[in-house]
Amino acid sequence: MAQEDSFSSSLSISQVVTLKLSESNYLLSKTQFESFLSPQMLLGYVNGSITCPSATRPVTTRPVNAVEGPSEEPNPDFVKWIRNDQLVMAWIFGSLTEPALRAVYGMQSAHEVWNALAKKFNRVSTTRKFELQNRLRGCLKIGRTMEEYLSELKQIYDQLDSIGFPMTDLEKIHGLLTGLGKEYESVTTVIEHSMDSVPGPCYEDVVFKVISFDDKLKTYNTAPAVSPHLAFQTEKGYFDRGGSNTRGGRSGSGGGYRGRGNYST
Structure with missing residues (x-):
């Protein structure tokens, strides 16, 4: 010691x-x-x-001539x-x-x-297990960042493990995919198909793929969008400034004129 x-x-x-x-x-x-x-x-x-x-131990040494004495110390x-x-x-x-x-x-x-x-x-009981499983079913990504969503999932998984009900990787993956919204449908479908393979996917690898997909979604959402109406107005303005013929006007290129037998290019 x-x-x-x-x-x-x-x-x-x-x-x-x-x-x-x-x-x-x-x-x-x-x-x-x-x-x-x-x-x-x-x-x-x-x-x-x-x-x-x-609290005591046997006496290991005695005086040579001792006949009686304490047997423990x-x-x-x-x-x-x-x-x-x-x-x-x-x-x-x-x-x-x-x-x-x-x-x-x-x-x-x-x-x-x-x-x-x-x-x-840490109530180690079946009731506690059911409480955590119900919490897992109600855990959704909607309205939260991916980091917040994954953090709550990990808390639930860790608590289940601590009370003697650990989840397998496939169970964790199923719980993660279930709470994702429709915008994650494409990556969810790919991962679900991989769950039938042997060996199945690792939870940490799935988390990495989901985070990567989420990062791409953020990039798409922040990119400037051009509406069809805006594109039309831009193109129309270009033509009106001389990029092409206007009604009754001269050609924007070639210098042709309107007359009998002559057509502008």
Whole structure:
């Protein structure tokens, strides 16, 4: 536990864990906290992989002439574990909002607090799964930028994964294409056809194609448009200025004149 005894770090927890945990940012806050604990070999205190050792251990040395004596002695590893666990728990408490702190009041270990927060803010249940799936069905691109649309999709996918219901790439692709509008029909059709191939398309590749198509749409939308009426008026003005014959006037080229047996070019 030598590494666990040293809490010297180039970064303080306030530099890494910048969010106060609440119901709306559980996954982000959890990710920040785990990224702080992991390089310090302390993540096991919250996920339960570093278990509490026994408070005592067998006596390994006895006096040569001793007939009776204590068979156990205090375990120093137990003292170290308690100290580390309480420090991690204090860090967790410092990253909570007041309502979240009330939810874990009175708990005695970092692992106990961690599990309680997960149950409260990341409800691992079938009901939560259905809520997220319904949210996915109602997630549409209409009225938003592509970045905003893809960001919400990723949040839903990540939350499903965090509660034990990860989506396959094909399921993610189907969810993405379903929410696109009619203007994306051409790229959607191509991607849907590719989903029948083996192996199927990768979600990240599909995201790249959709973003590229969206960029082209933006280019088309910003290009200056010339209406047929405007084109007609422009051409008519050119002719009226001498680009061609006008009614009863002289030719714009060739210098011909109207008379018997003569026709202007």
